[in-house]
Every structure is written in structure tokens, then in C-alpha cells.
Amino acid sequence: MTAPLFLLDAGALAGVAPGAEVAFTGAEARHAAASMRLGAGESVLVADGSGARASCVVVDAAPSAVTVRVESLEHDAAPRPALVLVQALAKGDRDLMAVQASTELGVDAVVPWEAERSIVRWKGAKAAKAHQKWEDTVRAAAKQARRARVPEVRPVVSGTAVAALAGPDRLLLVLHEDADLGLGGLPDADLEAAAEVALVVGPEGGVSPAELDACTAAGAVPVRLGPHVLRASTAGPAALAVLQHRLGRW
Structure with a gap:
């Protein structure tokens, strides 16, 4: 099954490289930690809504903040037309x-x-x-x-x-x-x-x-x-x- 995806703020993945840690808060963190009950070691996807998407592993998960480690990155180019x-x-x-x-x-x-x-x-x-x-x-x-x-x-x-x-x-x-x-x-x-x-x-x-x-x-x-x-x-x-x-x- 494809890992769940969580949306970050626009540009949040700019300059991020594999191995870096990224944290997100608010509704996305509550959804991940409280609703889905994700824990350390589980795989997730994060995206910034403008084409960047990262495959990650959860480092720490709480309703107030979720921290993930980036394993790999890809970028979906804007299609034409x-x-x-x-x-x-x-x-x-x-x-x-x-x-x-x-x-x-x-x-x-x-x-x-x-x-x-x-x-x-x-x-x-x-x-x-x-x-x-x-x-x-x-x-x-x-x-x-x-x-x-x-x-x-x-x-x-x-x-x-x-x-x-x-x-x-x-x-x-x-x-x-x-x-x-x-x-x-x-x-x-x-x-x-x-x-x-x-x-x-x-x-x-x-x-x-x-x-x-x-x-x-x-x-x-x-x-x-x-x-x-x-x-x-x-x-x-x-x-x-x-x-x-x-x-x-x-």
C-alpha cells in the first residue's frame, strides 16, 4: 500500500536533501499522530503542493509535531498543457x-x-x-x-x-x-x-x-x-x- 501523504507549506522542501529532518505541525500533525497513530519507523510521503515530494521515515510523532527523515526526493514538473x-x-x-x-x-x-x-x-x-x-x-x-x-x-x-x-x-x-x-x-x-x-x-x-x-x-x-x-x-x-x-x- 502506498504510504500516506501529508502536505507541508509551499516551499517547505526547497533546499532539503536526503538525510535531512523535516517537521510539520497543525492539522497535518494531528492527523498523522492522533488519527492515523503513526509512530517512529513508519514510512510516509510529504509534499509542498508545488511539485516536490519526499519519501520519509517517521522519527518522532506527536499531535503537536511530527518529525520525519527524508530518504529520497522527486519533483513533478508542471504539465503542458x-x-x-x-x-x-x-x-x-x-x-x-x-x-x-x-x-x-x-x-x-x-x-x-x-x-x-x-x-x-x-x-x-x-x-x-x-x-x-x-x-x-x-x-x-x-x-x-x-x-x-x-x-x-x-x-x-x-x-x-x-x-x-x-x-x-x-x-x-x-x-x-x-x-x-x-x-x-x-x-x-x-x-x-x-x-x-x-x-x-x-x-x-x-x-x-x-x-x-x-x-x-x-x-x-x-x-x-x-x-x-x-x-x-x-x-x-x-x-x-x-x-x-x-x-x-x-
Whole structure:
């Protein structure tokens, strides 16, 4: 079984070499020592969330602080193209389900989208709390998947402003049941030329005509996943799986 992973502060592994000892505190230490009851001699992984991951052995474990000795280090380079999930806000935590699964499947960033047909709305103080919930979900899923990189949760976008995510080196793909082009039929050259590939997933009521028009006018490509209509919680992860295979990562 793969050793459990604990996330350190960004940059915490910079300059660290095999043989060095690293300590972590707070929630990660309590999880390791109190919840998992890890003790001296057990193997763990630690990562700084930005690509560095170390295989370690526990030297001392207490709920207040855990000290580990670094056995080896590796660094996961930032992939190109980066894969981004633009997930419409959805009721019943279906948006969070999509974000969690997408993180486990290797997404590099997520963008909350308050689409025209989204029932859920982020307003006032609720917006900051909801954004934090997405960040917590991403962090927990990255730990579960033993990822060295924690996906970025970008600022929320609203309505037709989602079209601004398209650009010269950013390929914006809008998942739409009426699209003529299947995701599997997207030319390899289009994927290889992009620095970033973003998947736009609509809410329960779908992407509005105005949003679709704005996206296509900005250069986005409507694509479909197949003959079935998927929930807001499953469309994004399913599309990411296809792209990971297309890019040769799986």
C-alpha cells in the first residue's frame, strides 16, 4: 500500500536533501499522530503542493509535531498543457463532487463558474466561504491521490465572462450535448499547441445560448462526450479522463 501523504507549506522542501529532518505541525500533525497513530519507523510521503515530494521515515510523532527523515526526493514538473476544469456551480454539492474527482484524476486548476442557469449563487460573505470550501476539497483530494501538486482554485467567473478564458494559447472546450464534434475527435495538433486546455461544464439547466455564443465567438470549441447526458458531477471528470488518455499520460 502506498504510504500516506501529508502536505507541508509551499516551499517547505526547497533546499532539503536526503538525510535531512523535516517537521510539520497543525492539522497535518494531528492527523498523522492522533488519527492515523503513526509512530517512529513508519514510512510516509510529504509534499509542498508545488511539485516536490519526499519519501520519509517517521522519527518522532506527536499531535503537536511530527518529525520525519527524508530518504529520497522527486519533483513533478508542471504539465503542458495544463488541464483546467471550469465547473458551473450546482446544487446538492454536485460541483464539489466534480472538483474532488477531477483533482484525483489530475486536473491542474479549477474555476468556479456562476453560470446564468446556476441555481447556486455565491454572494457577499458566502462567496469567500464557498471558495474556501472548494480549496479544502481540492487539498483533501490531492492528499488522497498522493499528488505533489495541489490544483489552484481560481477566482469565480460569472455568465458570459467565461468566454474570456479562451486565448491564443488557451484552448477552451465547452461540453455540449448538441455539439457535432466528439471530444475524442479533437485534432491532436490543437491539444499540442495549447499551454492550457479548459473544460467548461454547465449547470443542471445546461449552458445558455448566450454563454455558448460568447464562448464560440472567443474561439472556444463545443464538444460532446457521447450519446448520453451526464450530470454536472460526472461530465468534467469523464472528459478529463479522455484528455489524460489523449495526451498519453494514462
